[in-house]
Amino acid sequence: MKRIIVPIDFSVYSENALKSAAYLAKKYDAEILAVHMLELSNAIVSRSESYAQEETLFLYKLAENRFNEFLDKSYLEGLSITPIIKHFKIFSEIDQLAREEKADLIVMGSQGSSGIKELIIGSNTEKVIRYAHIPVLVVKDVPIEASFKKVVFACDFSDDDLTAYQDVKNFCQSMDCELNLVYVTTPNGRFKSTEEITQKLSKFINKAHESIELLENVKIIADYSVEEGVLYYANTVHADAIVLATHGRKGIAHFFEGSITEDIANHSQLPVMTFKI
Template identity: 35%
Template sequence: MRRILVPTDFSEEARNAYEVAISIARRTGAAIKLLHVVETPYYSSNFSATGDVMLGSDNMEQVFMLRLLESTKSQMNELLRSLPHDGVEVVQEVDVDRPISKIRRTIKEDNVDLVVMGSKGSSGLDEFLIGSNTEKVVRTAECPVLTVKHRIPNFNVREIVLASDFKREIGHAMSHFKNFQELFGARLHLVYINTPGAFESSSNLRQKLQYTAEKYSLQNYSINIYNDVMEEDGILHFANDIQADLIMMATHGRTGLAHLLSGSIAEDLVNHTRIPVLTVHLK
């Protein structure tokens, strides 16, 4: 792991994500980029993040944007000073753009290995109508995304839940999951949530999970069949039962109507659990 991206809106959750990223960077030697995106209406395209003004821009808009950028850069410097990161390379970037577009472009252009983002979570009508920037990144990012809600000083992982239906081709995701497990020397708990609507016999499921473990040469793992009414509830209950430090899942990355119709357990978990979630998009 060489490059970690931490998008920040200067919230408490984003600061928590930055602190976790520093812990991971100390283990891996990775460099961190702190990124804040100033989102502006379409008419502000005449202004750049460096403070340069294009022809035709409005004077009041210039003044507003200059003050906004000055305030943003001050907040960025304050965030840098707020947490010790000695021995870890941290660079900062402030840009004027649409947050999701800028994050996706940065991942590609900087060859980012991991995105660490804070998540406030959402529920009910707010979740249905607007979702969250974190959820959108989880759905579309081309690299693993670690979501963090609460402060975790000296982030360490001992117990990991890997939840899946073990039906899709998860080889691409599995390599990332194994790397994260090995990084912390953690125990990996493979779990299949058996629900009334998609019930399978325990013997068949254990064979399926054992096959997966052998196919990907997993080490230090356990195989678990957990019964619950819904998959998401089962994952959360199992994770709480074993006092998991991390949940890992693959996401299909569907968008639009397909996402609303099929849902995504990984993205729902990002919204609803207090436990950090590592997601990998299935290509």
């Protein structure tokens, strides 16, 4: 891990993300790319009038000064910090920046959302998860300032999840933490019997080139939804974080189908880390 991106909006949640990124940067000797996204309208930026250009420059300098003050923290001493300001609040730009800078991780603070606000606009966290091609670590009320001891990884144990599983396994080895695997079965059209689930897990373990003994460490949870099952199990085993695989659906498909990963990241009080399938 060499570069960590942290979106900054000057809230307490983005500071929690920054503290978490600082801990990881010290552990992995990584650089932090702190990104603030201005909410300037395209009309202001593109206008040719001198006063419009002056207004844009003024707002940019104002944000730059506040940004520098925000980054003046003792826990960042000795770390390599690169501040970056983007003109627009377009969350696909975070992924574009990650590609350009060859970043390895995005650490993002989130308050989460619920009810009508979540239905209409979703959260910034969901948008970043949806677009990012690299892992996203979502931090809530408490910053990460120590290594995880126990991590829960939930997935469908399909072939699509094999790469994500290997990535999660490597991450846990680097963090020296215990990896707990969970499969959630629900009473819907995709319901599977215990035998069917066992066969599916066995095939996955074989394709992952793991010992069949790993099957004994996979917890099967029955619940009314995958989200409820994952959160229940994570709380039961006192996990420090939840790790999930995501397809990153966008557009109309996402609106109608939703995303279990985004919902868990939005509602969980534990840190949530996502790996793109």
